[in-house]
Amino acid sequence: MTKVGYARVSTREQNLDRQLSALKGAGCTRIFQEKRSGATLERPELAAMLHYIHDDDEVVVVALDRLGRSAADLTETINTIGQQGATLNVLNLPTFSEVPNKAMRTMLTNLTLEIYKYIAQEEREAIHERQAAGIIEAKRRGVYKGGVPQYSADSPDKHRRYIYNQAITMLEDGKLSKAQIARTLGISRPTLYRIVAEIPESIQS
Known part of the structure; x- marks a missing residue:
């Protein structure tokens, strides 16, 4: 051994x-x-x-x-x-x-x-949710500087482009809930919701 x-x-x-x-x-x-x-x-x-x-x-x-x-x-x-x-x-x-x-x-x-x-996993998702809440609050106060989305079709990170494309495919497929997709891909629910917000409503439904 x-x-x-x-x-x-x-x-x-x-x-x-x-x-x-x-x-x-x-x-x-x-x-x-x-x-x-x-x-x-x-x-x-x-x-x-x-x-x-x-x-x-x-x-x-x-x-x-x-x-x-x-x-x-x-x-x-x-x-x-x-x-x-x-x-x-x-x-x-x-x-x-x-x-x-x-x-x-x-x-x-x-x-x-x-x-x-x-x-x-819950700890990781909680961190991302706090970050998302912080961004919302910063936007409300007008101090949010913005940034390039980490997960997008043109992300410079190959892995994050892959995750983005997989999320789109799974959303189009419609077999899993958004929570299940986020868990399967290893991303937080707020991250998936940001991806959803960027795609056509026909896919979101």
């Missing part, structure tokens, strides 16, 4: 040292690390880690949100870890190691992961 660590920070300005120290302290002998947003689908080191692990390995992260921010993204990553025959150890969550029954231990662990997956 190999303990495989994964460390991630969102920007180049943030430091990985704290996570790396915790992972080494937990006994990780192989650590994958990167500086990428948890919202982006392009995380090459995470993909490399998922390809590297195999039966009986243990994937170690300091917190669940290091693996991603949306519930759908976290579910996919956790399922992939299980499909590779590995287990997941989140250092800031209980391990239930004192529970002697393996089935009960697995059930408690899965329940905890489900709760924290949605907490991570």
Whole structure:
């Protein structure tokens, strides 16, 4: 069995040292690390880690949100870890190691992961909603300077152009609610509503 660590920070300005120290302290002998947003689908080191692990390995992260921010993204990553025959150890969550029954231990662990997956996403959405409220208030006071929409057809960021186009496609398809689309794409509801506001009413309905 190999303990495989994964460390991630969102920007180049943030430091990985704290996570790396915790992972080494937990006994990780192989650590994958990167500086990428948890919202982006392009995380090459995470993909490399998922390809590297195999039966009986243990994937170690300091917190669940290091693996991603949306519930759908976290579910996919956790399922992939299980499909590779590995287990997941989140250092800031209980391990239930004192529970002697393996089935009960697995059930408690899965329940905890489900709760924290949605907490991570709700926290992220709350941040975006506060930002949106701040913009509305700034506009009301006449002090909002504006800016280029992050998600648009001509966004300079390739990933955000992709998310924008996927949102348009899913809205046109009409099979999912707006809340479901936002959750699937890993964006906040206010972000999706800003995209909706830019497209024809025929698509919005």
